[in-house]
Amino acid sequence: MANTAQAKKRVRQAEQARQRNVALRSRVRTEYKKVLKAVASGSVEQAQAAYKSAQPVIDSMVNKGILAKNTAARRKSTLVGRIKALSASA
Template identity: 65%
Template sequence: MANIASAKKRARQAEKNRAHNAAARSRLRTFIKKVLLAVAGGDIDKAQAAFREAVPVIDSSVNKGLIHRNKAARSKSRLSARIKALSLKSA
């Protein structure tokens, strides 16, 4: 345990930041999962709506430093590809 006041404060801040980042990461994963579940269910409209909701959340995660911009681009690309494949399969 830290003895110096600044180190104690840093430890408090680190714990608060860790909890905040964990919540934000969970939110990100939830929005991605909603798209995947809609695609698995075969509902194109629901999948597209979920994708439109997920994109801003993914982008804001990059701005907050939660994930790398390449990971965000990869996630959006893969989700988009799944939706496109679903629409081609049902057409």
């Protein structure tokens, strides 16, 4: 365990950051799943609306350091591809 006051403070700060990151990562996953669920339902309008709300969340997680830039781009690209495939079949 930490012995100095400085080390104890760093332990507290690290735990706060960890909890914040867990919550933010969960939010991204939730938004991602909402889009997938809308795509699965077959409604193009719902899927586009869900993507429109998920996109800024994904982008903001890049700025916060929760997601890497390429990871966010890949996830957004995957979602857009699914929505386009849905609209092409509809």
